[in-house]
Amino acid sequence: MDNLKAIIESLLFVAETPLKLDKIKSVLEVADRKAIRDALSSLAEEYESDNRGFFLTEVAGGFQIRTRPEYGRWIRRLKETRPPRLSRAGMETLAIVAYKQPVLRSDVEFIRGVDSGGTLRTLLERGLIRIMGRRDLPGRPIIYGTTRKFLEIFDLKDLNELPTLKELKDLGETWPNDSR
Amino acid sequence: MEHIQDQTLYQVHLGDLFDGPMDLLVHLVKKNEVDIYDIPIASITQQYMEYLEWMKSVNIDVAGEFLVMAATLTYIKSRMLLPSHDEEGDEEDPRMEIVRPLAEYLQFKYAAEDLMERDRLDWDVFLRKGLNGVEAWPDGYPEGFTQVSLFQLIDAFQEIVKRVSPRYFLDVTPETISVRNRISQIADILEDRGSVTFRELFDTEVTKTDIIVTLLAILEMAKLQLIRIMQHVESGIIRIFRG
Numbered sequence: 001m002d003n004l005k006a007i008i009e010s011l012l013f014v015a016e017t018p019l020k021l022d023k024i025k026s027v028l029e030v031a032d033r034k035a036i037r038d039a040l041s042s043l044a045e046e047y048e049s050d051n052r053g054f055f056l057t058e059v060a061g062g063f064q065i066r067t068r069p070e071y072g073r074w075i076r077r078l079k080e081t082r083p084p085r086l087s088r089a090g091m092e093t094l095a096i097v098a099y100k101q102p103v104l105r106s107d108v109e110f111i112r113g114v115d116s117g118g119t120l121r122t123l124l125e126r127g128l129i130r131i132m133g134r135r136d137l138p139g140r141p142i143i144y145g146t147t148r149k150f151l152e153i154f155d156l157k158d159l160n161e162l163p164t165l166k167e168l169k170d171l172g173e174t175w176p177n178d179s180r
Numbered sequence: 181m182e183h184i185q186d187q188t189l190y191q192v193h194l195g196d197l198f199d200g201p202m203d204l205l206v207h208l209v210k211k212n213e214v215d216i217y218d219i220p221i222a223s224i225t226q227q228y229m230e231y232l233e234w235m236k237s238v239n240i241d242v243a244g245e246f247l248v249m250a251a252t253l254t255y256i257k258s259r260m261l262l263p264s265h266d267e268e269g270d271e272e273d274p275r276m277e278i279v280r281p282l283a284e285y286l287q288f289k290y291a292a293e294d295l296m297e298r299d300r301l302d303w304d305v306f307l308r309k310g311l312n313g314v315e316a317w318p319d320g321y322p323e324g325f326t327q328v329s330l331f332q333l334i335d336a337f338q339e340i341v342k343r344v345s346p347r348y349f350l351d352v353t354p355e356t357i358s359v360r361n362r363i364s365q366i367a368d369i370l371e372d373r374g375s376v377t378f379r380e381l382f383d384t385e386v387t388k389t390d391i392i393v394t395l396l397a398i399l400e401m402a403k404l405q406l407i408r409i410m411q412h413v414e415s416g417i418i419r420i421f422r423g
Contacts, residue, residue: 013308069304076303083302088292089199095291111285114200114245127405130423133371134364153301168290 004030005039012043018062018152060151061158084126093119094128094150099165101145102132108144120144128153201249202285204231209282216282221260221275225253252278328411328418333378336418337395340382362397363406370407370422378409378418 007028012019024036040063044056054067067075086094093116096108108116123129127149134140146159156162198204208227209216232250235242259274273279299305369376381394398420401407408421 066305066307069299072304075306091292091296092288095288095295099291111288112200113202124404131406133367154295155299163294165287168294169287
């Protein structure tokens with residue numbers, strides 16, 4: 001297929017969620033994963049060298065075309081609605097779930113030293129965390145984990161892309177910003 | 181009367197200022213520019229108490245967790261004052277009781293900041309379809325399935341109700357099965373099998389209440405996006421997938 005790159009580009013253009021390599025493979029009925037991978041990286045390079053307003057990124061286990069972060073402020077002006085922002089408590093709780101998953105509410109509360117039921121519920125409603133099951137403990141407490149949407153929103157290929165807590169600590173020799 | 185109104189007007193929850201006692205402690209340690217592994221416990225405890233006092237004086241509702249931390253700090257302070265009975269000197273620094281959780285909490289504060297600094301979707305970077313793109317089902321539709329409409333779901337439900345023998349409808353004993361419990365059971369099934377047909381979930385149900393509880397559980401799970409309800413294009417069978 002000599003126009004493989006253009007076909008893949010058209011798929012990426014209409015896809016609503018990150019497009020998995022295997023999905024592209026089954027749609028195109030091309031057996032060669034490497035050919036697809038090459039076409040994808042060639043596309044990514046093209047967008048880069050042409051200084052396009054968007055770029056090709058690998059996120060949540062698939063590929064997706066996204067606008068460049070440096071143009072975010074123009075798009076925010078174009079769009080009239082703003083996504084609801086997470087509170088500091090929400091971000092803290094989300095970070096704990098992301099790093100400690102599968103995790104119980106009591107684990108989160110032990111670290112934060114404060115009731116976290118409401119915060120967890122908000123994260124659940126926003127689709128950032130999910131119920132993975134229940135622990136075989138008295139009261140069958142819920143086990144929480146992060147979702148694919150979490151990866152999509154925070155631009156992560158997978159959970160392994162999160163920096164380790166140790167790396168963060170080394171970076172964080174200075175104090176965390178106090179946004180209060 | 182006016183006085184009471186004033187009081188309620190200015191009542192603030194401590195949580196609005198600090199996300200719990202750990203957060204307040206981090207604030208104090210930072211303000212004093214001290215090493216968390218060498219906290220001047222007497223001075224920090226005193227400042228912590230002054231904070232609680234000030235908050236009470238401006239009518240802030242001090243939550244229980246803040247008092248627990250106050251007790252812990254005071255306890256550590258008193259242990260620091262006691263002479264050590266351990267001659268070999270390998271007795272642990274009493275401050276470790278607060279240092280360890282504080283260090284762990286700080287790690288996650290860094291982690292949260294690191295997440296915020298990433299190129300966030302719908303804030304820094306956008307999709308062609310904008311917000312809708314993210315709200316869509318994570319994997320798109322499974323092969324051969326389409327999203328089920330509310331009416332198709334109602335039809336399927338009516339089919340199930342019809343199957344139930346009318347004699348069970350006379351059951352008027354109060355039901356103990358909760359929707360929450362049923363959600364947990366369905367989650368377990370999906371955990372094991374990945375998907376299940378709509379009809380199968382009602383196979384074990386005999387009473388009308390059971391059926392309603394199961395339906396409510398399915399709807400609740402769909403609302404929380406824990407499941408996807410799909411219909412096979414050819415056979416029309418409704419199947420429930422993990423969200």
